């Protein structure tokens with residue numbers, strides 16, 4: 001049972017993380033939010049129960065809502081993990097990319113009971129199934145199967161949990 005002062009502090013950190021848009025964020029009970037977390041735009045991000053967001057975690061997605069982020073229950077984000085939904089369009093090399101609008105989009109889905117190691121990055125369109133461990137510093141560009149341990153850039157399955 002956490003004390004009411006810790007709960008208040010947690011809420012303040014969440015308020016800062018969402019730039020005051022906590023109400024737009026869909027989150028379950030017992031969410032723990034460390035200092036320096038950034039979540040935007042809150043309305044396209046859903047978090048399950050007992051999610052831990054470590055220091056410096058960034059959950060960000062496109063303003064269009066075409067790359068929503070959904071996180072299950074009992075998920076641990078180590079420090080500085082980034083979920084990056086969306087892309088800029090990159091074709092049409094004769095034009096400046098900042099005029100091209102949105103590129104490849106797709107949901108990021110994190111299942112239940114997942115641990116994302118420090119400084120790992122998950123890109124748009126990736127599903128990380130239940131029970132997965134992602135090694136520190138990994139860049140996850142493709143979906144990962146349940147109970148796998150994946151690491152590296154690009155992240156590959158290195159073993160399966162027993």
Ligand SMILES: CC(C)(COP(=O)(O)OP(=O)(O)OC[C@H]1O[C@@H](n2cnc3c(N)ncnc32)[C@H](O)[C@@H]1OP(=O)(O)O)[C@@H](O)C(=O)NCCC(=O)NCCS
Pocket residue numbers: 077078079116117118119133134135136137138149150151152153158159
């Ligand atoms: C992935 C991890 C959990 C280890 O899993 P493990 O099953 O014990 O893996 P091992 O240490 O036996 O390593 C197996 C292989 O994967 C490689 N590997 C392990 N972690 C790696 C990583 N993060 N990136 C790239 N390769 C990695 C090892 O070098 C080894 O390669 P080899 O077979 O060529 O020798 C761990 O390495 C890790 O990254 N932990 C995250 C730590 C963290 O973020 N802590 C934050 C505190 S919450």
